[in-house]
Amino acid sequence: MAHHAADPNQDHDFEVIDLSPFFTTPGAAKEKEEAIRRIREACSDSGMFLIVNHGVPAEALDETLAVAREFFAGPDEEKLKWSPRPPEPGAAATMPMEVMERTFEYFVKTVAPLIETLINDALGLPPDLLRQYNSERQWDVMLAYHYFKATETKKVGSHPHKDPNLFTVLLQDDVGGLEFLRGDGEWIPVSPVPHSLIVNVGDVVQVLSNGEFKSVAHRVVSPREKDRYSLAFGYQIGGEKWVEPFAELTGQSSKAMNRFQGFHYHEFLQLLGENYKLHLDPNDAFAIMDVVNHYALPASPVNLPAATAPN
Numbered sequence: 623m624a625h626h627a628a629d630p631n632q633d634h635d636f637e638v639i640d641l642s643p644f645f646t647t648p649g650a651a652k653e654k655e656e657a658i659r660r661i662r663e664a665c666s667d668s669g670m671f672l673i674v675n676h677g678v679p680a681e682a683l684d685e686t687l688a689v690a691r692e693f694f695a696g697p698d699e700e701k702l703k704w705s706p707r708p709p710e711p712g713a714a715a716t717m718p719m720e721v722m723e724r725t726f727e728y729f730v731k732t733v734a735p736l737i738e739t740l741i742n743d744a745l746g747l748p749p750d751l752l753r754q755y756n757s758e759r760q761w762d763v764m765l766a767y768h769y770f771k772a773t774e775t776k777k778v779g780s781h782p783h784k785d786p787n788l789f790t791v792l793l794q795d796d797v798g799g800l801e802f803l804r805g806d807g808e809w810i811p812v813s814p815v816p817h818s819l820i821v822n823v824g825d826v827v828q829v830l831s832n833g834e835f836k837s838v839a840h841r842v843v844s845p846r847e848k849d850r851y852s853l854a855f856g857y858q859i860g861g862e863k864w865v866e867p868f869a870e871l872t873g874q875s876s877k878a879m880n881r882f883q884g885f886h887y888h889e890f891l892q893l894l895g896e897n898y899k900l901h902l903d904p905n906d907a908f909a910i911m912d913v914v915n916h917y918a919l920p921a922s923p924v925n926l927p928a929a930t931a932p933n
């Protein structure tokens with residue numbers, strides 16, 4: 623098979639995981655085990671990895687980006703209808719087109735449940751624990767982005783941030799520009815890998831795993847040559863959900879090993895929102911925010927200013 627011809631990791635500073643073994647029935651036990659081992663390594667180091675042969679057909683990904691380009695080239699009134707904010711570099715819009723709905727279906731029904739299972743297994747949790755924990759999901763988010771090309775004097779992109787959810791699945795086009803913070807503190811550009819998807823581990827997984835898996839810091843630095851288009855699918859948990867390290871990972875009886883105190887997910891999102899408002903230009907939705915550290919227990923540093931709204 624073509625995708626087994628070369629080590630997909632050879633030319634990259636990040637893991638590219640071939641998920642085809644998980645779509646073949648049955649067997650491929652060795653390949654599956656190896657993929658899970660590499661996911662564990664990537665999640666423990668930076669919280670980021672790429673996937674290929676992930677179940678979303680290449681044509682669907684191409685079509686999605688084509689529709690996004692077309693949408694953003696259209697009239698502002700049309701964009702405003704779907705935009706939570708006025709069109710601007712990096713502004714988000716959702717698109718109700720059929721293509722987007724089909725892509726969303728692939729993410730919700732195929733990709734995300736598989737990633738959820740793989741993260742579960744990479745953490746060594748009992749089979750299906752994460753899926754059961756996350757059985758009350760109410761909504762997921764899919765955003766399409768258009769980043770104008772940077773100019774000599776104006777940088778374009780998004781500030782470093784971490785995603786608050788379980789994980790995000792990203793589709794970036796062949797322009798590139800995404801960067802992630804590797805475990806050694808280096809910003810690593812994610813060079814485009816055709817028809818791959820990028821998995822960013824979010825804050826919820828970091829807390830559930832008691833810090834074993836990292837919520838990855840990432841940013842977008844748009845190149846000068848071309849506009850960039852991307853699609854982000856955020857896999858959520860229910861707002862009422864209580865988030866704290868899984869007892870299966872910290873010892874059943876005591877919370878002494880917990881590196882994070884528990885919180886309700888909606889509370890966490892609210893804190894995130896308040897901190898955006900407090901520390902940021904309201905037009906700028908991204909900033910260096912490490913809200914999850916607010917919940918870190920004293921053994922780890924707490925470096926987030928308290929989110930008390932000014933009068």
Ligand SMILES: O=C(O)CCC(=O)C(=O)O
Binds near residue numbers: 767794
């Ligand atoms: O455009 C991208 O590739 C990144 C978007 C992102 O980080 C996000 O939506 O959280």
Ligand SMILES: [Fe+2]
Binds near residue numbers: 783784785840
């Ligand atoms: Fe993000």
